Amino acid sequence: MVSAAEARAVVAEIPDPEIPVLTIADLGILREVTIEDGEHLVVTITPTYSGCPAMDLIRSEIAGRLGERGVEDAEVRTVLSPAWTTDWMSEEGRRKLREYGIAPPGATTEDTLGVACPRCGSSNVREISRFGATSCQAQYACQACLEPFDHFKRH
Ligand SMILES: [Zn+2]
Known part of the structure; x- marks a missing residue:
């Protein structure tokens, strides 16, 4: 047992x-x-x-x-x-997502607009598509390093 x-x-x-x-x-x-x-x-x-x-x-x-x-x-x-809700995602999970190249969901409601590039950390980003690799993600492009990335949407 x-x-x-x-x-x-x-x-x-x-x-x-x-x-x-x-x-x-x-x-x-x-x-x-x-x-x-x-x-x-x-x-x-x-x-x-x-x-x-x-x-x-x-x-x-x-x-x-x-x-x-x-x-x-x-x-x-x-x-x-x-x-x-994405609030249940652990800090460890958010860190793993970032390392994987996916911007994690904001930890608070105020963070919703604060999507940051997981590669360079710039907040100068633009949404390309509301749907990324999965329905819970959106596609963004970083205006600083010019890399596209996925954002795990807050829910
Ligand atoms: Zn960047």
């Missing part, structure tokens, strides 16, 4: 299918891991807003990785309320 903390450590490393540099823990998709009635392992997840065919992949990945640890009957519980 694994503990809730051990199970959490296992599933926290699952990469997001759309942005593999981020784990589901970085994104805030992984809400909690608990043990009910002393033996029933429950993993609670909340989908992001991007429609998420990815959630099926994430669910089977959770079951698969826990199965490798001998947990055969884990329940993956999807909770839709409260709805996921």
